[in-house]
Amino acid sequence: MIEITNLTKRYGKYIVFKDLNISFPTNKFTLITGPNGSGKTTLLKCLLGLEKYTGIIKFSNKSIYDILDEVQVVYDNCPLYANLSGYQNINSLGNNLLNQVEELLPKIHIDKKMLDNKVKNMSFGQRKKLGFILALAQKPKYLLLDEMTNGIDYESLLQISDILKNSDQLMTIIAIGHSLEFYSPLVDHLVIIKNNTVVSQEEIKCSGGGLVDLYKQNI
Template sequence: MIQCMDLSKSYSKKCVIDKSNFEIESNKISFLMGANGTGKTTFIKCLMKMENYKGKITFDCKNINQVREKCLVIWDDCPFYTNLSGITNLMLFGENKKSKKQIIEIATKRLEYALLKNNVKTYSYGQKKKLALALVEILQPKYLFMDEISNGLDFDMMKELKDDIKRWAETMTIFLTGHQFSFYNELVDSLFAFKDEQIVLLEENFSSCGETLEEIYDKRMH
């Protein structure tokens, strides 16, 4: 479980997150809803201590420095070494969790081997996303954060990814943000949202609330 206690984040005089208290349950898929610019990506950066903040964040009663190696963030713009090959990137980021043979077996389920031998600078936006998804299988993190993960993926890949996320949630605590609600509707367990600069739990059991993310956004977020 991830606990956020009196979490606040400001840039100069602009308040982004204001004294928020909530819990992200273990082995569940949680989703954070909010308009562009509300602070969804900033919140993930706070979780990773990439931004300074006020308040306290714990991961099963531990701080980020004690669990950092168990965390993985898949950003909207995946920060790979563009002058290195896809395989080399996976080996570097893979932290020796898998052998080269195992890494290739995992990666070729998403990208062709010929492409994996090319430098990442030749990859499309969607291909870099697929490379990042291979890292999830390689690292098997305990805490997985995914920012706008469906962007750049085709229909077949999004369908596969839904199945992957559901499977990963059996052993991982997953936290998602995004705007493509149709992709997330059948995935979400717990729904969070930005309301007046606070992050609040809207639905603890989203699947039984009888509304779609689109409907909730239209009714409750305006």
């Protein structure tokens, strides 16, 4: 379980969060959603240790710095090496990932030939799908998704959804996003942020049914 206790985050005098408390269940899919500017991305950065804050964040009673090799992130703008090809990006990670990556390619309609291209010549969606596959291939214990649906075509989203459905029993997944229709079949736990605080935490049953209604009730 990931536990956030009394998290306070400020930028100067501006308070983003004050005494925030959230728990993310193990091997479940949690969606963090809310209006633009409510602090969702800042919360993700705090989870990853990329922002200074006061309070406690523990991953199964461990610090993020103790489990970095168990965490993978798919950022909205994936930080790949732009002047290297897809294959070169894969090889740069070591760990003999090529076989795992090539097994995943057909599941998300990526042609192997695309990996011959330099990343800077790939579309935004292609880069995002490559980042997603690279994250999965490393078999993380914790997978964090930042606006996963941005820039992805509908058919690929259906395939990504199928992959995530089969992965959430093997890893703890936390997603930030607004596409409630996409996340509905996936979500076990919903966190809604508004006015820089958590206004709702709900355990979701029946394959995410009622996400839209829950959102409307709290926003």
